[in-house]
Amino acid sequence: MKYNYSSIQSSLHSQEPWINVIIFKYITIPLVYFIVNYTKITPNIISIISLIFGMSSAYFYFTNEVFFGGLFYFISYIFDAIDGKVARIKGSGKPYGEWLDMAIDRLNLLFISTAIAYNYFVAFEDVSLLFLNSFFLGLFFIGSESRYFINLYKLKNSITENSITENSLTSKSKYQKWCRKKGLINDPISLVELLLFYLIIAPQLQIEFYSCIIIILFLILRILKQQLFWKNDIKLK
Numbered sequence: 509m510k511y512n513y514s515s516i517q518s519s520l521h522s523q524e525p526w527i528n529v530i531i532f533k534y535i536t537i538p539l540v541y542f543i544v545n546y547t548k549i550t551p552n553i554i555s556i557i558s559l560i561f562g563m564s565s566a567y568f569y570f571t572n573e574v575f576f577g578g579l580f581y582f583i584s585y586i587f588d589a590i591d592g593k594v595a596r597i598k599g600s601g602k603p604y605g606e607w608l609d610m611a612i613d614r615l616n617l618l619f620i621s622t623a624i625a626y627n628y629f630v631a632f633e634d635v636s637l638l639f640l641n642s643f644f645l646g647l648f649f650i651g652s653e654s655r656y657f658i659n660l661y662k663l664k665n666s667i668t669e670n671s672i673t674e675n676s677l678t679s680k681s682k683y684q685k686w687c688r689k690k691g692l693i694n695d696p697i698s699l700v701e702l703l704l705f706y707l708i709i710a711p712q713l714q715i716e717f718y719s720c721i722i723i724i725l726f727l728i729l730r731i732l733k734q735q736l737f738w739k740n741d742i743k744l745k
Contacts, residue, residue, distance in 0.1 A: 511544045511597055513537065519593040523693045525700040528589060535586055540593050551595040555609050558587035562616030569623035569711065572630065578708040581620055585704065588613060614652075618645060620707055628716050640720045647727040654734045702726055 516537055520529070528536070543549050561584035569577035591609055595602075625641035628634065687694050702723045710719035 511541065513541060516540050516544070516593070516597060519596045520691055522688070522691055524691050525698045526692055526696050527701050527704065529690065529692055532586065532589060536590050536593065539586070540590050540597070543590070543594055544597050549594075551591040551598075551605050552608055554587050554591040554594060555605070555612050558584045558591065559612045559615065560584075561587065562612070562620060565616075565707075566619035566623040569620060569627050572627055574627070574711045577620070577623070578712055581616070581707050582704075584616060588616075614649075617648065617703070617707075621645065624707065624711055624716055625720075627711070631714075637717050637720060640717070640724065644720055644724050644727065647724060647731065651727055651731050651734065654731060658734060658737050699726065699730065 519540065520533070543554070561580045565577050565580035565584060568574070568580060588609070591605075595605055621641050621644065625637045628637040684694055706716070706719045706723050710716045
């Protein structure tokens with residue numbers, strides 16, 4: 509069975525980060541097309557390939573080869589962006605595959621960001637980024653757990669985005685409708701873009717310290733925003 513481009517296009521999430529839709533889809537969609545039509549590569553194998561490139565990125569950052577560190581993480585991210593699409597197109601997605609994908613994402617983030625912080629320490633004899641990066645990782649995992657429980661709560665209580673909108677008595681703006689039509693999340697700058705900047709661009713420009721501070725502030729605001737869900741919970745029932 510051959511899969512056409514329209515079916516592959518439909519494998520995108522209804523709300524993707526802007527960078528995935530505006531830029532990376534010109535890489536991911538042709539790659540997915542080739543994989544589903546001409547190979548027998550499974551989504552789990554794609555996830556493992558993402559891990560291999562991610563660990564390679566961490567190694568290069570650890571050895572001060574920042575260009576290759578950024579390049580290999582970029583490749584790792586591309587493979588991470590297509591494993592779910594391949595699973596959705598072939599209907600082969602399983603809970604274990606979702607867990608494996610998430611676990612690999614966390615491992616890549618842990619090792620690559622730590623390698624970047626270590627490289628900064630070696631270059632400038634400054635441990636500040638090591639501490640900041642640890643704080644960043646802690647906030648990231650707290651935010652991820654918070655989002656998981658919110659999604660689980662919505663699933664158990666059959667809460668959808670439409671029901672949230674109706675209960676909050678607010679209608680979607682033209683901008684929100686445009687984002688929904690284009691398959692974009694509402695925020696042009698999301699955690700995805702910030703992580704890509706922190707793990708690829710910042711080391712090339714030697715601005716890792718300031719980038720880490722920015723992403724920490726973003727994560728704090730993100731966690732606070734998540735708490736508003738629980739505060740407004742009574743309004744959703």
